[in-house]
Each structure stands twice: as C-alpha cells, then as structure tokens.
Amino acid sequence: MKKILIIALAAIAVATMCSCGQKSLSSPEQEIDSTLCQFSNIKVEKMYSYHDEERDTLYFDNTFKAFWPEVINGKPCTALQQALLSAMVDSAELNQLDMVTEFLLDPSNYTDYDAKRFTPVTSVKDDEGKLSTSEVKVIMEKMTDRLLTYRLSTNSYLAGAAHGIYANNYVTYDLKNEKAVELEDVIADTTLLRNTILRSIKQEYDYDKDQLFIPDNGLLPLPRDFFIDDMVLHVVYQVYEIASYAQGMIIAPIYPYMLKPEEMKRLFTPYGLELIDYTD
Numbered sequence: 001m002k003k004i005l006i007i008a009l010a011a012i013a014v015a016t017m018c019s020c021g022q023k024s025l026s027s028p029e030q031e032i033d034s035t036l037c038q039f040s041n042i043k044v045e046k047m048y049s050y051h052d053e054e055r056d057t058l059y060f061d062n063t064f065k066a067f068w069p070e071v072i073n074g075k076p077c078t079a080l081q082q083a084l085l086s087a088m089v090d091s092a093e094l095n096q097l098d099m100v101t102e103f104l105l106d107p108s109n110y111t112d113y114d115a116k117r118f119t120p121v122t123s124v125k126d127d128e129g130k131l132s133t134s135e136v137k138v139i140m141e142k143m144t145d146r147l148l149t150y151r152l153s154t155n156s157y158l159a160g161a162a163h164g165i166y167a168n169n170y171v172t173y174d175l176k177n178e179k180a181v182e183l184e185d186v187i188a189d190t191t192l193l194r195n196t197i198l199r200s201i202k203q204e205y206d207y208d209k210d211q212l213f214i215p216d217n218g219l220l221p222l223p224r225d226f227f228i229d230d231m232v233l234h235v236v237y238q239v240y241e242i243a244s245y246a247q248g249m250i251i252a253p254i255y256p257y258m259l260k261p262e263e264m265k266r267l268f269t270p271y272g273l274e275l276i277d278y279t280d
Contacts, residue, residue, distance in 0.1 A: 038071040039140070048118045058159055059124035059131045066138035072148070073175060080173045083180035084138060084150060090224065091154050091169045091238075132159045141170075142229065147181075147275065148173040149227050167238045168249065170227040174275070183226060186233065186272030193267060194220045196259065197235055200252035207250075212242045231256065231276050233268075 044064045049057055069077045069084075124131060134156035142149045150171040157164035172181040187193050198220060201207050214220060225236035237243070237250040256264060261280045265273065 036071075036074055037069075040066075040068045040070055042066040042068050047121050047124045049121050049124065050119070051117050057125075057130065059121075059126075060118075061124045061131065061133045063135045065136070067140050068138060069140075072173075072178075075178075077173075077178075079179055080148070080150075080171070083171045083173065084152070087150075087152050087169045087171050088136065088138075088154075091152055091167050130159045131157075133157050133164075141227075143175075146174065146176055147228060148175055149229070151227075163245065165239065166249075168225075168236065169238070170225045170236060172227055181228075181275065183223065186269055186275060187267065188269045188272070189266050190222060192263065193222070193235075196254055196267065197223070197252045199258060200235075200254060201250060204252060205247075205250065207243070207247070211247075213240075213244075214242070228276055231278065233272075233276060 042065065046060075046062045048060045050060065051057055069080050071077060072080060135154070137153040139151045139153060140148070141151045150173070152169040152171070153167075154169070155164055155166035173179070174181050198209055201212070209220070212220070221237075221242060223235040223237055224241070225238070227234050227236070233254045235252050235254065237252075239245055239249055241250075243250055254267075256276075256278060259267060264278060268276070268278070
C-alpha cells in the first residue's frame with residue numbers, strides 16, 4: 001500500500017510555491033517565497049472499464065489529489081511527508097479503501113478482478129449502478145506561526161453497495177520542533193480525556209454513552225485523529241469507529257471552559273498546553 005502511494009506522489013508533480021507566513025494559499029497574486037515553503041500540486045486520475053464473466057461492463061473512476069509538502073521553513077520536510085503517508089494508509093485500512101487505493105494506478109493490484117479485463121478509458125458511464133469511484137485528497141487546511149494542519153479527505157463507492165464510505169483524517173505538524181504531533185504528545189490523562197469527550201459528544205450531538213459503540217470493557221476508544229484550532233483540541237472519530245453510519249463522523253471539541261484550570265493542567269501535557277496556547 002505505502003509503495004503504491006509513494007509512486008502516486010512521485011508520478012505527476014507541478015511545483016507551486018507559497019510563503020509559510022501566509023494564512024491563505026488560494027490567491028495566485030500572493031507573493032511567492034520559494035526559500036521558505038515549497039509544495040507540489042499533484043493530480044492522478046485513472047478511469048477504466050471492466051467486462052465481467054457475464055460480459056456486463058463495470059466502470060471505475062479513481063482520483064488522487066494532493067497539495068504535497070516538499071520544503072518547510074527552507075528545509076526538506078521528511079517527517080511531515082511520512083506522517084501524511086502513514087495517515088493515508090491508516091485511512092485506507094480503517095475505511096475499507098485499500099482495494100480502490102491500490103487500484104488507483106495499476107489495476108493489476110486490484111485482486112478482486114482479473115486485471116487483464118481492465119481497459120483504460122477517457123470517460124466512464126454513470127448509469128445502471130455500475131460505476132465505482134474513489135477519491136483521495138490531501139489538503140492543507142491551516143498554517144499558523146506554530147502549527148500546520150493537513151486534512152486527508154477520502155471517499156469511495158463500490159458499484160452495488162448500499163452506500164459509500166468516507167473519512168477526514170488529520171495530521172498536525174509542529175513547525176517549531178519539526179515533528180508530527182501525536183495524541184500522546186499532548187494528552188497526559190486518558191481517563192479524563194475519555195470523560196471529557198463523552199461530555200462534548202453529549203453537548204454537540206446529544207448522544208449518550210449507550211448510543212455509541214463501546215467495547216465490553218466499557219471504555220470509550222481513544223481517538224485516532226485530532227486537530228487543534230483556535231486554542232481548542234478537536235478529537236475526531238470516523239464513520240463506524242464509535243457510532244453507526246447514520247450518525248456519521250463525530251468531532252468532539254474540548255473547550256477550555258469545559259474544565260477547571262487544574263483539570264486542564266491534568267488533562268494536557270505541558271507541551272499540549274503550549275500548542276493550544278492555554279493560560280489560566
């Protein structure tokens with residue numbers, strides 16, 4: 001899987017530059033500073049038709065898009081690249097995207113079908129419920145003086161399925177320390193974290209604990225994903241992680257007002273308090 005993703009990233013790269021101090025990257029008129037940050041806009045799209053044993057025709061439309069980091073603060077950003085690749089692999093495994101992701105570049109990797117029956121096409125038909133699609137997008141959501149936040153948006157649909165599957169995975173990168181931030185870096189007390197998450201879910205969604213998928217041990221699973229925005233830690237649960245498909249993705253913000261000052265200092269590590277810029 002990781003080999004396929006690395007090939008995808010290296011396959012097509014169009015260099016585009018931006019300054020690390022910029023809050024928005026969408027305007028083409030912004031001043032370019034290639035000495036601080038360099039990113040590549042990557043897009044790979046593969047469309048195929050497939051004839052099954054009954055000679056029915058199925059269609060596959062698979063897309064990979066990325067605003068891929070090459071240089072951060074004037075230096076190669078290997079740690080960030082590795083974190084993004086790892087997040088893509090985790091997302092594929094968690095959300096059953098592994099088959100369509102591997103198929104993205106080479107149908108011979110798609111083991112459910114005979115690869116010899118795939119024919120590259122320039123367009124695919126969206127009729128008779130025979131179109132399978134997948135899309136992986138690597139998006140830079142926000143950059144501050146300290147943190148860089150990436151969102152990996154994935155969605156896929158296999159023809160004939162009741163519904164598709166989707167996810168938003170996050171990677172937080174510390175520009176000062178040049179490292180990807182893990183949950184254990186910022187959280188000191190996991191028991192308090194679980195209790196606070198449940199309070200947040202009740203506040204945001206009005207779900208009680210018995211409306212969630214809780215293991216037999218009675219402990220809410222720790223989140224795999226999180227991001228930090230405006231002094232708030234947002235923990236993220238993907239579809240099916242702790243709730244049904246109908247309940248969707250759950251994002252539980254942990255606001256400072258939800259906890260007493262002594263609880264904030266117990267919940268977060270000193271490094272975590274630094275990242276969310278918390279003061280009493």
